[in-house]
Amino acid sequence: xxxxxxxxxxxxxxxxxxxxKLSRSANITPYTNGTLDNLLVSMKxxxxxYSVLLPIATTPSQYETINKTSIxxxxxxxxxxxxxxxxxxxxxxxxxxxxxxxxxEGVKGIKLHPVxxxxxxxxxxxxxxxxxxxxxxxxxxxxxxxxxSFPGKDYAVPVHIMPIIKEIKPDKMILAHMGxxxxxxxxxxxxxxxxIMMDTSFTMPRLPREKFLKMARLTGIQNVFFGSxxxxxxxxxxxxxxxxxxxxxxxxxMVLYKNAIKLLGx
Ligand SMILES: [Zn+2]
Numbered sequence: 001x002x003x004x005x006x007x008x009x010x011x012x013x014x015x016x017x018x019x020x021k022l023s024r025s026a027n028i029t030p031y032t033n034g035t036l037d038n039l040l041v042s043m044k045x046x047x048x049x050y051s052v053l054l055p056i057a058t059t060p061s062q063y064e065t066i067n068k069t070s071i072x073x074x075x076x077x078x079x080x081x082x083x084x085x086x087x088x089x090x091x092x093x094x095x096x097x098x099x100x101x102x103x104x105e106g107v108k109g110i111k112l113h114p115v116x117x118x119x120x121x122x123x124x125x126x127x128x129x130x131x132x133x134x135x136x137x138x139x140x141x142x143x144x145x146x147x148x149s150f151p152g153k154d155y156a157v158p159v160h161i162m163p164i165i166k167e168i169k170p171d172k173m174i175l176a177h178m179g180x181x182x183x184x185x186x187x188x189x190x191x192x193x194x195x196i197m198m199d200t201s202f203t204m205p206r207l208p209r210e211k212f213l214k215m216a217r218l219t220g221i222q223n224v225f226f227g228s229x230x231x232x233x234x235x236x237x238x239x240x241x242x243x244x245x246x247x248x249x250x251x252x253x254m255v256l257y258k259n260a261i262k263l264l265g266x
Contacts, residue, residue, distance in 0.1 A: 006227025
């Protein structure tokens, strides 16, 4: 079994436009057409049983549509291995209601993206949201580090990550992109001391294999989750890169699905 903990899809109607816009700003080519149906084909080709969809509310008003869609997707695609998270914006002052209703509907977690949302991760607004999500026993996935589409925007670099880890001590918060995209040296010193979960999405080959192995073992293999960031990488190639990473077979199994089964309660 393989579980991909970091995937994006877009509603049919806007997929073409959204993909075009995002791929232009990041100067990368998407590997699917951004739709759910195309993702299912990719999963089949890659031997992936479950994909976790991570929508992002880039404005405060988007949460309603996004979360409604997530709930619909979870019902409609339950048997196809699609698990959609919800999202909200740091400016949603009704964050408790939003999180409560997501939890009530069985949505297992939320995605936050400080760079897309334009707020520092250690801002009180994120602190409150993450802390409340933890109380509701929800999983929180946060974009970590720099973002290829927004050069110079340091909203989620380690200096803004660590206050959350130190003050809230979230036990189900995953930092995407091995903790901090393109800031791996800066997060490295904290990995053995704090409980830091991370996903592997969009890291290889930019993150050298030796450094990936060192980081994975420092933070603990039980804290590392396979993610592809499809459509921005090919799921099949991302799986392959884990298999060629130098992790032992046992470690690979933990990263590719065992840790995810536990966290998602599958
Ligand atoms: Zn992503």
